[in-house]
């Protein structure tokens with residue numbers, strides 16, 4: 001044994017001596033290093049190639065594998081890819097059902113069953129949806145629907161109520177972000193459900209073969225109360241947003257959002273200057289705040305309903321410099337870009353379910369003006385605003401000033417408005433919980449201003465909607481001035 005060992009050592013010594021002779025010590029060392037490195041590398045690569053096929057499968061959620069194996073099918077209900085797992089299907093169907101749209105929730109489940117035949121049994125789930133649907137009743141009278149409205153909200157009370165000449169106007173006619181959130185919460189707790197103004201009516205054919213309006217069909221659980229919401233002048237006027245008078249929004253503004261923009265997630269949000277000059281995006285006005293609230297409480301919105309944004313034309317729309325005056329201030333590219341962005345925002349607003357309404361072009365009283373001035377103003381809105389925001393069938397009267405009293409519409413002013421495509425007309429009337437007229441060719445609705453004046457001075461008028469005393473912002477200067 002010893003002899004053998006010596007002989008092996010000698011062989012090894014001779015081998016190394018020969019190697020050093022031929023290549024020298026440095027090269028031999030290098031060869032040895034490479035000789036060790038290559039197998040090590042191969043081993044590492046081998047581990048990386050082969051191990052994922054065996055080990056990580058234990059970590060992958062089986063639902064992910066199932067999802068990968070199922071083909072993408074576009075849902076007719078959502079217009080988007082059908083959920084591929086049971087969990088995601090339930091989430092999507094629950095959300096639709098929360099908005100009282102049980103038929104579409106059921107349809108989504110059936111689409112899923114048709115697309116993925118190896119899916120779970122949904123009998124119990126579908127039975128639950130049908131039971132919930134059976135609890136809904138047709139709202140007995142759509143002329144009994146309240147319509148509340150706001151102006152752009154005060155996001156920073158310290159700047160709005162800073163004692164300057166605008167303070168009293170804001171205190172009378174504006175609502176703060178905190179007040180708005182409190183109003184939504186109280187109305188939600190009292191069973192109010194936001195509906196689309198268009199769902200209050202439907203078109204039927206009368207005995208003479210004419211298309212006429214009649215009461216729409218709204219199916220809600222007993223006790224729930226539909227309401228409509230609108231926002232006036234979502235133009236982010238300079239007096240609110242431009243503190244130094246250069247035509248651009250800045251931090252010296254009165255503490256309002258200055259724009260609607262499309263956020264990183266594709267949803268419409270606000271742009272806003274904080275007091276220190278930081279430009280931020282987020283929920284600072286009605287649209288994104290209401291979206292946030294409905295995200296948390298999907299049963300606050302009937303079948304995807306949202307509110308109405310009513311815009312004028314004399315200072316551009318949604319905070320963009322789209323008024324023709326800006327053509328001489330901006331370069332052609334800059335102006336076109338403003339229009340392009342305003343159009344994109346308008347599309348996104350409507351895609352989220354909101355209605356864009358006309359609030360006149362120049363904001364004067366349509367009741368007191370002559371029919372020619374009304375016609376010219378309507379035409380100006382059609383020429384300058386309609387190309388950006390699209391067709392509008394809702395007219396929100398400036399100052400709430402209607403073209404008639406409670407009597408039926410007739411005459412030149414009505415003919416002009418009808419010819420321009422308007423069929424829903426909203427004035428301001430807070431003397432009742434609701435005021436609605438449904439005629440063959442048009443609907444009228446009174447709106448309730450939930451602003452500083454109303455919250456402070458006439459709390460009993462709105463007591464069915466909210467407890468105004470508990471809503472008023474502690475930073476609002478009191479007393480609110482009288483009118």
Ligand SMILES: [Zn+2]
Nearest residue numbers: 232233398399
């Ligand atoms: Zn207005």
